[in-house]
Amino acid sequence: MSQADFGSPREAARAFTPKLSAFVDDTLNPCVWSDPTLSLRDRSLVTVAALIAGGHLDELPSHLRRAVTNGVTHALTQDICYPTVVVASCNLLPVRMQAGATYDE
Structure with a gap:
């Protein structure tokens, strides 16, 4: 078993779930980030706002x-x-x- 880099959430996940990580890296991210509907700047703004709203703080620094x-x-x-x-x-x-x-009961 490979050593996970727990200083990097992405690397730790990659070591634990390599198939899921490969799907995210090879399929999901390219599809999401290459869609011409939004500019990369606008897509980044939406992504950062969604991460903040959802409390996904581990993913926030990379985004x-x-x-x-x-x-x-x-x-x-x-x-x-x-x-x-x-x-x-x-x-x-x-x-x-x-x-x-409840306090009013």
Whole structure:
């Protein structure tokens, strides 16, 4: 068994699930990133926002680096963080409402 590089989530996953990693690297990523519907810059913005909203923080650094390569500035990344976090946290409203209702019982 090969040694996993746990300093890199991608390399750790690749060592543990090589077939899935090969599919992601060879099929999924090229398909997603070569679609001409969105520019690479816009695709990076959407990806970074989705990762933030979903709490996928392990994947965020590699996609932030890719976003910079694709023309996304540090300032623009900062600008998308705030509304993304605010909108993503709206799904917590029912939890807060349930907690409040429970305390009111």
